[in-house]
Amino acid sequence: MNIKEASEKTGVSSAAIRYYEKESLIPAIDRTPVGNRDIDDRIIRRIRFVTQMRAAGMSIENLRRYIELFDAQEDNTKEQKALLQEQLAVMEEKRDDLQAAIDHLNYKLNHFYDHMEATEEELRQLEREHADKLTREDDTPDGF
Amino acid sequence: MNIKEASEKTGVSSAAIRYYEKESLIPAIDRTPVGNRDIDDRIIRRIRFVTQMRAAGMSIENLRRYIELFDAQEDNTKEQKALLQEQLAVMEEKRDDLQAAIDHLNYKLNHFYDHMEATEEELRQLEREHADKLTREDDTPDGF
DNA sequence: TTAAACCTTCATGTACGCTTCAAGGCAAGC
DNA sequence: GCTTGCCTTGAAGCGTACATGAAGGTTTAA
Numbered sequence: 001m002n003i004k005e006a007s008e009k010t011g012v013s014s015a016a017i018r019y020y021e022k023e024s025l026i027p028a029i030d031r032t033p034v035g036n037r038d039i040d041d042r043i044i045r046r047i048r049f050v051t052q053m054r055a056a057g058m059s060i061e062n063l064r065r066y067i068e069l070f071d072a073q074e075d076n077t078k079e080q081k082a083l084l085q086e087q088l089a090v091m092e093e094k095r096d097d098l099q100a101a102i103d104h105l106n107y108k109l110n111h112f113y114d115h116m117e118a119t120e121e122e123l124r125q126l127e128r129e130h131a132d133k134l135t136r137e138d139d140t141p142d143g144f
Numbered sequence: 145m146n147i148k149e150a151s152e153k154t155g156v157s158s159a160a161i162r163y164y165e166k167e168s169l170i171p172a173i174d175r176t177p178v179g180n181r182d183i184d185d186r187i188i189r190r191i192r193f194v195t196q197m198r199a200a201g202m203s204i205e206n207l208r209r210y211i212e213l214f215d216a217q218e219d220n221t222k223e224q225k226a227l228l229q230e231q232l233a234v235m236e237e238k239r240d241d242l243q244a245a246i247d248h249l250n251y252k253l254n255h256f257y258d259h260m261e262a263t264e265e266e267l268r269q270l271e272r273e274h275a276d277k278l279t280r281e282d283d284t285p286d287g288f
Numbered sequence: 289t290t291a292a293a294c295c296t297t298c299a300t301g302t303a304c305g306c307t308t309c310a311a312g313g314c315a316a317g318c
Numbered sequence: 319g320c321t322t323g324c325c326t327t328g329a330a331g332c333g334t335a336c337a338t339g340a341a342g343g344t345t346t347a348a
Contacts, residue, residue, distance in 0.1 A: 146294075146295075147294095147295075148293095148294070148295090158295095162296095162297095176295095178295080178296090179295080179296060180294085180295050180296075181295085181296090
């Protein structure tokens with residue numbers, strides 16, 4: 001399949017696929033006799049892997065380091081494992097930061113009083129908010 | 145407190161604090177008679193809020209939109225709520241992407257066989273991996 | 289009074305991750 | 319033969335989020 005079809009199949013732009021190849025995030029792609037890229041399913045799967053890790057915030061550089069280890073002939077199992085664990089730790093911290101922020105926003109959301117559409121539930125929450133005031137001030141609220 | 149102390153207290157660089165003020169992510173900071181910033185705890189709390197949201201991947205632009213609504217005099221409760229919910233949805237999707245990537249890497253990690261330090265646990269996992277082979281090939285593995 | 293250690297503003301530089309542009313080649317259909 | 323539509327490479331451009339540097343002001347301590 002040509003690069004445009006691969007782009008449509010993966011949702012990754014042609015330019016980005018070329019960029020990933022140049023940065024060795026995906027293996028060197030076979031060419032047709034005239035020099036056009038001929039992309040097979042193995043490449044598609046690697047593009048999807050890259051997409052998933054990128055979406056999770058893994059940098060191009062880290063991704064390349066990781067993939068290089070796998071492409072090397074030597075037995076890098078230990079380093080691979082260490083790199084995996086390192087990256088996992090980074091991602092888990094990110095996830096936890098994200099969850100903390102989600103909790104923060106959810107808290108605010110649950111303490112909102114919408115004057116236009118006050119539901120009984122919200123009214124009850126408003127009362128609780130009032131009761132919590134002192135406690136919340138000890139928590140040094142950010143005002144948002 | 146001066147900007148350097150605020151920087152040390154929050155872990156945010158002086159340059160970044162100035163930048164946040166310029167971009168209205170934090171309120172205009174009071175000045176000493178000679179024009180130096182005099183940062184109080186209210187500002188510190190806002191810096192921390194910004195830090196948390198930034199760590200969660202909220203863009204400067206979205207953060208500014210959000211904060212502008214709160215600073216406005218009018219009753220924007222509905223818009224604020226909508227914005228909050230919008231941002232929450234974005235963050236939850238991010239968190240789920242992250243979790244999917246974590247699961248992916250954890251799967252790899254659990255199927256690793258470290259030749260140098262094989263523990264009994266890992267040996268057992270190796271056997272299971274062998275048994276899983278056909279299943280995994282149906283899952284179109286990415287090779288990593 | 290001179291140096292250190294802060295501060296200010298404004299301008300420019302930097303890293304990342306692509307996107308876009310320029311210049312051209314190849315193949316098919318009118 | 320010419321347009322359309324795909325492809326190629328290489329270079330340059332771009333948005334984000336700051337970092338860094340220049341030029342200068344103030345306070346503190348020797």
